[in-house]
Amino acid sequence: MNKAFFEILRPGINSTLQDEGRFNQYHIGLPFSGAMDKRNYLIGNHLVDNKSNTASLEFAYQGPLLKLKFGKVTAVITGDVKFQIIRGNSKIEEGICYKTFNLNDDDQIDIISTNKSVYGYLSVQKGFSGDYFWGSCSVHTKSEVGSNNGKKYSDKEKIFLNQSNNDFCSKKIDYFNSKIEFIRVLKGTNFDYFSDKSKEDFFSKQFTITKLTDRMGMRLKGPKIENKVDTNIKSEGLIKGVIQVPPDGDPIIMFSDHGTIGGYPKIGVVISADYDKLVQLTPGNTIKFKFIELNEAENLFKFYNLETKNTLNQIR
Amino acid sequence: MIKNISNLGDAALYCDFGNAVNKEINSNVIKYFKSLQKNKIPGITNITPSYNKLIISFDLENIKYEQLKSEILKIEISKLEAQEKKNVQIPVCTDEEFCLDTERLSKKLGLDTSKILESFFNKNYFCYMTGFIAGMPFLGDVDEKIRLKRLETPRVKVPKGSIGITEQFANIYTFESPGGWNIIGNTPIKIFDKLKQDNPLKINPGDTVKFYKITKSEYLNWNE
Numbered sequence: 001m002n003k004a005f006f007e008i009l010r011p012g013i014n015s016t017l018q019d020e021g022r023f024n025q026y027h028i029g030l031p032f033s034g035a036m037d038k039r040n041y042l043i044g045n046h047l048v049d050n051k052s053n054t055a056s057l058e059f060a061y062q063g064p065l066l067k068l069k070f071g072k073v074t075a076v077i078t079g080d081v082k083f084q085i086i087r088g089n090s091k092i093e094e095g096i097c098y099k100t101f102n103l104n105d106d107d108q109i110d111i112i113s114t115n116k117s118v119y120g121y122l123s124v125q126k127g128f129s130g131d132y133f134w135g136s137c138s139v140h141t142k143s144e145v146g147s148n149n150g151k152k153y154s155d156k157e158k159i160f161l162n163q164s165n166n167d168f169c170s171k172k173i174d175y176f177n178s179k180i181e182f183i184r185v186l187k188g189t190n191f192d193y194f195s196d197k198s199k200e201d202f203f204s205k206q207f208t209i210t211k212l213t214d215r216m217g218m219r220l221k222g223p224k225i226e227n228k229v230d231t232n233i234k235s236e237g238l239i240k241g242v243i244q245v246p247p248d249g250d251p252i253i254m255f256s257d258h259g260t261i262g263g264y265p266k267i268g269v270v271i272s273a274d275y276d277k278l279v280q281l282t283p284g285n286t287i288k289f290k291f292i293e294l295n296e297a298e299n300l301f302k303f304y305n306l307e308t309k310n311t312l313n314q315i316r
Numbered sequence: 317m318i319k320n321i322s323n324l325g326d327a328a329l330y331c332d333f334g335n336a337v338n339k340e341i342n343s344n345v346i347k348y349f350k351s352l353q354k355n356k357i358p359g360i361t362n363i364t365p366s367y368n369k370l371i372i373s374f375d376l377e378n379i380k381y382e383q384l385k386s387e388i389l390k391i392e393i394s395k396l397e398a399q400e401k402k403n404v405q406i407p408v409c410t411d412e413e414f415c416l417d418t419e420r421l422s423k424k425l426g427l428d429t430s431k432i433l434e435s436f437f438n439k440n441y442f443c444y445m446t447g448f449i450a451g452m453p454f455l456g457d458v459d460e461k462i463r464l465k466r467l468e469t470p471r472v473k474v475p476k477g478s479i480g481i482t483e484q485f486a487n488i489y490t491f492e493s494p495g496g497w498n499i500i501g502n503t504p505i506k507i508f509d510k511l512k513q514d515n516p517l518k519i520n521p522g523d524t525v526k527f528y529k530i531t532k533s534e535y536l537n538w539n540e
Contacts, residue, residue: 026362026373027349028517029450029490029508133510143450143491145510189322189330234337235454237364237371237447239328260447261366261454269325272376294381297326301376 003129004071004164011154012064012111014215016139017130017147019055025134026237026260030145033138033256036119036215036279037079039308040177044078044123046312047100047171054127055137055147057159060118063111064153068103071164075109076100079120079280080177083111099172117177117280126163140257142216173315180277182290186297188243188266193229201225202267206286207251213283215257220287224249227265235263241270255279271297273304317344317393323381324371329388331370337456337484341368342444343399346521350397357387365521366445367454399522406488406503406518408437408479408527409535414502416478417467421498424464433529435459436500441486441525446517451490451508453519458484470496477502479527488519504530504538 008015018041021034035041035058045054057064063083076099077083083095088106095101095109097120103109114120130137130147137147144150148157191199207222231247238244242254244264253270254262256279268289270278281287292300317333324330331348333341342365349365352372359379364371374384410418410433422429441455458481466482471494474480478489480497487497490508507518519525530538 023361024363026364026371027446027521029447029452032362134513142493143508143510145450150510186323186325189324234335234367234369235445235448236366236369239324239362239371239373241325259449260364261445262448266324269328271325272327294323294326298376298380301326305377 003160004073005069005158005160006066007069008064008153008155008157008159009067009108010065011152011157012059013062014060015064015153016058016141017055017128017159018058018138019130019136020053021138021256022134022136022140029260030134030140030143031256031258031260032240033140033146033215034136035121036256037121037276039276039311040078040119041121042308043098043173043175043311043315044076044121046315047076047078047098047173048074048123048125049169050123050125050127054123055130057122057128059111059120059122060114062113063120063122065108065110066159067108068105070105071161072102072104072168073161073165074100074102074125074168074170076123077111077120078123080115080117081111081120082113082115083109085109098175100170102168116282118282119280124161125165125169126161129160129162142257171315173311175311177280178277180274180281181288183274183278183287184271184290184292184297184300185243185268186271186292186294188268190233190265191267193227193265194245194267195226195228198223198226203289203291206288209281209283209285209287211283215255217255217258218253218278220251220253222250225251225267229265231265232263233265235261238262239269241272241275242266243268243270253278271300273297273300318348318388321385321388326381327376328371328373329381329384331372331388333368333370335368337367337444339442343522345370346399347396348391349521350399351391351395354397357384359384364447366447402520402523404519404523404525406525406527407505407530407534407538408501408503409530409532410501411532411535414478414499416499418500421462421464421500425462427461432462433500435462436481436486437527437529441527443519443521443523443525445521446519449489449491449493451517452487453507453525455486455525456484458486464498466496467498470494474499475502477504479503502535504535505540
């Protein structure tokens with residue numbers, strides 16, 4: 001029997017397989033990678049009865065146009081996404097996020113675009129068949145590691161499914177992607193490298209997200225952050241969420257695919273609870289940073305985690 | 317050994333071993349790193365050794381900063397792993413097409429290109445850390461005569477295999493990448509091999525590296 005797959009009729013801008021990411025490989029130069037918006041990724045997997053670490057197709061802005069071949073499957077799209085299902089008989093159905101749909105042989109999913117957000121997820125029952133490196137099939141394009149030879153998908157390629165399904169399932173949830181204006185941060189290890197005025201600006205003025213933003217990081221424009229000690233430090237490890245300030249004074253926030261080592265001073269670190277919402281902000285949006293203490297950040301993460309669990313428990 | 321531990325965000329520990337960059341401090345960092353790798357503390361998701369810092373990220377769902385900090389402080393220094401060391405030989409072709417910056421270095425330093433390459437090939441290098449891009453080794457120390465800052469405007473694309481120097485350090489671009497180091501040659505060998513998942517790196521922190529010169533035809537016909 002032929003293995004079921006999606007044929008890519010249009011790849012979209014940045015479509016890759018992602019799971020929970022790759023652990024314990026920073027020291028060889030590999031970052032976590034993995035789904036950028038972890039909550040939406042988890043909701044997708046739970047809606048189609050998958051384990052939490054099942055690979056999903058992540059897309060950004062314009063998504064792919066996919067045709068199912070040699071199988072049938074229950075699928076769902078999570079995020080804030082405009083899409084439609086084009087049936088084999090050419091009938092078009094409007095897509096609804098967070099509600100599973102069933103696909104038969106020759107049906108197509110046209111993921112038109114994300115709405116005022118960046119990332120969306122296509123999850124299928126039993127998952128996609130990925131290539132595993134260090135326990136994860138997440139694509140890291142920079143080091144050519146992960147599924148599809150570590151590359152984003154292109155035209156006419158195939159994405160194989162683990163299993164063609166005979167038992168469709170039907171689940172949904174009401175979920176609203178709220179926007180975030182204040183990004184809460186902890187002081188970075190080089191906070192005192194910056195002038196008093198810049199420290200104040202950093203926590204009071206607006207910053208605009210620029211187009212130089214991708215899975216590796218987010219570049220901001222705003223008041224220049226002035227360094228009064230040294231614009232370079234001896235290179236050291238980075239983590240996602242770190243806000244580095246290069247000599248030009250424009251902050252860069254490290255995202256999931258970041259370089260593992262960096263030599264720019266760190267003014268702050270975004271708290272774990274705000275990461276999912278931060279990555280969904282599109283170029284042109286403005287943000288403000290809010291300074292908080294470590295114990296608050298830990299409590300906010302607890303709350304974020306509880307909220308995720310409650311959401312997953314509400315899936316019916 | 318560890319001079320100070322602080323938090324880097326809400327899900328990482330920042331262990332500071334001091335500001336100097338030398339083999340002694342770096343060997344201590346690597347000892348801690350190896351010991352942590354072996355004696356797994358639940359909740360740790362990544363450990364990144366560098367010249368004089370060790371960053372430990374953890375899963376906030378399983379452990380918090382204060383808890384992990386006290387665990388790290390409990391590590392007995394006498395029980396730390398001794399470092400395994402390897403000598404690695406790296407072939408380098410310095411044909412004109414690969415020496416993107418040798419001429420520039422020659423002008424700035426007032427030294428013949430042959431002298432620059434001679435002092436580069438004469439030294440044994442120590443690997444302080446790997447990373448930034450997969451497998452990239454940060455090696456030292458480059459002879460004082462040939463130390464120079466990085467390019468003012470970094471290249472958008474440095475070719476894979478390029479050998480770069482900047483200040484006291486040398487490195488190898490394991491993948492095509494943006495970068496600002498002074499490029500003086502290229503190696504045909506694979507430094508990062510994702511198919512060897514147990515040991516993907518040719519050069520690991522603590523190893524010593526010796527570069528040796530090969531001809532263009534040896535480069536082109538290189539067979540690993």
